[in-house]
Amino acid sequence: MKLLVGSALVFVLNLPFGYWRARTKRFSVPWVLAIHLPVPFVVFIRLLTGLGWQFVTFLFLAGSFLSGQWVGGRLHDLRQNQESSRD
Numbered sequence: 001m002k003l004l005v006g007s008a009l010v011f012v013l014n015l016p017f018g019y020w021r022a023r024t025k026r027f028s029v030p031w032v033l034a035i036h037l038p039v040p041f042v043v044f045i046r047l048l049t050g051l052g053w054q055f056v057t058f059l060f061l062a063g064s065f066l067s068g069q070w071v072g073g074r075l076h077d078l079r080q081n082q083e084s085s086r087d
Contacts, residue, residue, distance in 0.1 A: 010064040018072020
C-alpha cells in the first residue's frame with residue numbers, strides 16, 4: 001500500500017514539472033531544472049512513506065516519475081492544441 005501511495009504522490013508531483021518541461025527548449029537550463037528539481041521531493045516522499053531503498057521501489061518510483069513528466073508534457077500539448085483551434 002505504501003508503494004502505491006508513494007508512486008501516486010510522485011506521479012502527481014511530476015505533472016507540473018512535465019508541463020513546464022514541455023514549454024522549454026530541450027537541454028536548456030530550465031529544461032534540466034524541470035527534470036531535476038522534483039528529485040529531492042521524491043526522496044522526501046520515499047522517506048515520508050517509509051518505503052526504504054529496495055530495488056523494486058526504484059522501479060515503481062522511476063516509472064511514476066517518468067509517467068508524470070510525460071503526462072504533464074502531453075497536457076501542455078493538449079492545451080496548446082485547444083488554444084490554437086480557438087483562433
